[in-house]
Amino acid sequence: MPAKGKHRRPKSSSLTRGIAVAGTGGAVLVLPVLGATAAGAAQPAGTTAGPAAASKTYVVVAGDSLSKIAREHSLSGGWKKLYEDNRSALGATPRLIHPGLKLTLGEKAPAEPTKKSAAPKASAERADRSERENTLAAEPAAAPAKKSYTNDLDGWINESLDIMAQQGIPGSYEGIHRNIMRESSGNPLATNNWDSNAAAGTPSKGLLQVIDPTFTAYHVPGTSLDGFDPVANITAACNYAADRYGSIDNVNGPY
Template sequence: MPAKGKHRRFKSSSLTRGIAAVGTGGAVLVLPVLGATIASAAPAETAAKPVAASAPAAAAPKTYVVVAGDSLAKIAREHSLSGGWKKLYSDNRSVLGSDPGLIHPGVKLTLGKKAPAEAAKKPAATRASAARADRSARTTTLTAKPAVAPAKKSYTNDLDGWIKESLDIMAQHGIPGSYDGIHRNILRESSGNPLAINNWDSNAVAGTPSKGLLQVIDPTFLTYHVAGTSMDSYDPVANITAACNYAAAKYGSIDNVNGPY
């Protein structure tokens, strides 16, 4: 029986040693057997290349008709418009005019107009600032401002008020004259009495007495009557305006009249 031998634990290597016993007439031959244990490396997985998503096609602009109660901020919000009310105003400035707060029902607006290429290249800080401005603008209601008619000028119902109202009408029609010129002639002709009438001069004898503040006869009043004033020759404003119109035609201005005319 063969003697016991010492056994050692072999270190791992790419080749593993094996022992095979072969009988040869009672003798035992110990033969090394080499076994290949080289593991082939698994092929590296091919990294998946990301596929760039194609940019969605730009939506075609839409048309929106403004209705009562609309505002640019409201329209931009309800239609989720990029750029908010400022972009909406910029795209439609030609139909909105210079005041973004003034929009009228019936106006046609273009929604979703494609932004210029430069807009996409703006720095992030600029875009963030614009976004903050847009959020702030949403809190402001831009309603159509109703047109306010100018207040009608009022005049006192006395000689001072009659002269001032006549002067404003004369200015509209290009009739010359001054407050002092009118006042001076009124005091001489009627002492400021709008119902004064002359029943004793040649005009009265001819059947056309002089009437009113500036003592105008009916034919002259009708000829030089100014549109927009009363047809009553006793009406203070109508009488003054017609008399000044006559004086302008004959003397250049009521200011040039210093006696009977």
């Protein structure tokens, strides 16, 4: 008969234990069995811990792109799914997003493994860079600011010179200014009512004293049709002088 041994009371555990009895040729083995409903029991492989995160609203900031937002928020489906979820806000062009735009972010993707290879990150960075480049290419270039001129003799001459340069009409600031001071003393409304042209009903007028038939024949497109308009008067007179004398710079007297 086996000697009586000392028996210890097993320590209590948070796990519910059962007893299994197995025959071993006369001996009895007592085996602990983990209860199926024990607190903290491991979940079966393949199950997801906890419910999926609810959708939320994200406000776009400067420098954002759909791929960047999708990556930083671990969105399942990437930027394409983000675009599909926000098609009504983004319209037909997913690349064009702007600060202040509100986007709905869907459920978060399952957690990625701890160890990541460098390849997916590099691929995402290339996609993000490509998207930014495509966005810049799609945006129209800003129109150059329109040049402004002062509303005086200096401004009228400079504006006329820019128009003449576009039309291939020769002339310099000094040549124009010299002839203006001789013809009208810089008065854009000056009119000659006493010479032969005036007697014929076509008085010379404006800064460079141009008669109407000459103004009409040598008018430069894009300028006013008013013979008293300073810029139109100068450019028409310089166009006429270029045709007859080679340049307004070659005019040093009545022309």
